[in-house]
Amino acid sequence: MQFMNNQGYNTLIEGCRTHGKRTAITRTIRFLSVVLLLGLAFGCTSTAKATSSSPTAASSSLDDSPVEQFDAANLRVGAERFPQYLHLLDGKRVGLVVNQSARVRTDSLNNAGTNTLATSDEPDTHLLDALLAQKVDVKAVFSPEHGFRGNKGAGEKITSSVDAKTGLPIHSLYGKTKKPTPEMLENIDVLVFDIQDVGVRFYTYLSTLHYVIEAAFERNIDVVVLDRPNPNGQHVDGPILESAFSSFVGMHPIxxxxxxxLGELAKMMVGENWLTHSVATTSQLTVVPISHYKRVSHYRRTMHYSLPVAPSPNLPNDVAVALYPTLCFFEGTDVSVGRGTNLPFQLIGHPLIELGNNKITVKANAAAPYPKHEDQVLFSTVFETHDALTTVNTESGIDVQLLINTYQAFQQAKNDKSASVLFFTRPEFFDKLAGTNTLREMIKNGKSAEEIKQSWAADLQKFKAQRRPYLLYPDVESTE
Structure with a gap:
């Protein structure tokens, strides 16, 4: 069922008031408004149009449903819905798979029972502290890439350690060991996973989730995934991963x-048998979904979600998160994406090829200990503000045209003999990011962005149908 938007409603009501009486049409509209509110309260699945001052928010919808602006303040993430999962941890030995993003607001702890943290002056607390305050028997912490505190640079090997505050062991799942070992799980009954993702296949938290579920199911350990929004959830784009290009930056045919x-993907991993484990496992997967903070309502993928905590050191803000799906491809090239500057994943630059008018010097820092083109000056295009995003087409997902234009700038420099540097300096890694070598070959062969996008269009339609049984929230294309 479709409803008029807020502007149409207000205009029509004002017209009725001008005539000085409550007409039948006014009563009808108000009746429909009540129906609409009831529909939303009971989880109506019509797709709503999301609006925001940020160009990263979805700008189109399939109906005229009233606008709703959801952000971090309006949503109750899975970790904050304590009544939905604390009973699953009662009397169990618990392992937490978390990083710095596993935060819960202290006001949400009022619904968790007796909790001294609920009166804290701090706006939020780490899930580990919240669960310990609830007398949950946490035995160990498992940390992904970037570490438990999220302060390690990309690719840095993380060693296991002990948490200074709680004395709990922290098992690293990035480095030599990416899958929890039997020794790590020896005294664990249930694993709780709570990590903020950014919705991109090569962001490695997804691969960590895969190995966590797989290891747990091998030892009949239950898994609870506390779901969080996908800030790029309105997009389905890019090539499907081919098995020959599988790696830790891409493990699944998505x-x-x-x-x-990640909650939906966890269900899909199990349902599509992407995990390697005994079919006789007694393990249970539970996903605690996202809800509205004050009422029952669907989280929608088109709703703008500004991350309250940076998910990793080089994705410090919304601009970087929105640009990451496109700019990360440059990691397989000689182009810098701003690692070692104050604008990681908010620029493209090179010391010899003039990719923009901004001159920015690269210096090693905590987030990028060994940055590309260290101690050199980059000729850069900077995407520092939300307004600057209009120069990069993020509305349709991956900006293939930006990749093509940058490749052609390198080719032109070679033709002019002003530089002899290669563009694809790490072609194997570029292909792992893409999940195929077809994208790189099409760029080299001069194919247009439209031709490249069309090359994966049919596969995307198949994927959308394949994923549908595992969706916890309305599909972007749903009209029900």
Whole structure:
């Protein structure tokens, strides 16, 4: 059922008031408004149009449903819905798979029972502290890439350690060991996973989730995934991963932008038998979904979600998160994306090829200990503000045209003999990011952005149908 938007409603009501009486049409509209509110309260699945001052928010919808602006303040993430999962931890030995993003607001702890943290002056607290305050028997912490505190640079090997505050062991799942070992799980009954993702296949938290579920199911350990929004959830774009290009930056036959939350992907991994484990496992997967903070309502993928905590050191803000699906491809080239500057994933630059008018010097820092083109000056295009995003087409997902234009700038420099540097300096890694070598070959062969996008269009439609049984929230294309 479709409803008029807020502007149409207000205009029509004002017209009725001008005539000085409550007409039948006014009563009808108000009746429909009540129906609409009831529909939303009971989880109506019509797709709503999301609006925001940020160009990263979805700008189109399939109906005229009233606008709703959801952000971090309006949503109750899975971790904050304590009544939905604390009973699953009662009397169990618990392992937490978390990083710095596993925060819960202290006011949400009022619904968790007796909790001294609920009166804290701090706006939020780490899930580990919240669960310990609830007398949950946490035995160990497992940390992904960037570490438990999220302060390690990309690719830095993380060693296991002990948490200074709680004395709990922290098992690293990035480095030599990416899958929890039997020794790590020896005294664990249930694993709780709570990590903020950004909705991109090569962001490695997804691969960590895969190995966590797989290891747990091998030892009959239950898994609870506390779901969080996907800030790029409105997009499904990019090539489907081919098995020959599988790696830790891409393990599943899904597109680069999959449009799913980690909770939904966890269900899909199990349902599609992407995990390697005994079919006789007694393990249970439980996903605690996202809800509205004050009422029952669907989280929608088109709703703008500004991350309250940076998910990793080089994705410090909304601009970087929105640009990451496109700019990360430059990691397989000689182009810098701003690692070692104050604008990681907010620029493209090179010391010899003039990719823009901004001159920015690269210096090693905590987030990028060994940055590309260290101590050199980059000729850069900077995407520092939300307004600057209009120069990069993020509305349709991956900006293939930006990749093509940058490749052609390198080719032109070679033709002019002003530089002899290669563009694809790490072609194997570029292909792992893409999940195929076809994208790189099409760029080299001069194919247009439209031709490249069309090359994966049919596969994306198949993927959307394949993922549908695992979706916890309305599909972007749903009209029900």
């Amino acid at each position: 597109p680069v932008l999959h449009g799913m939350t």
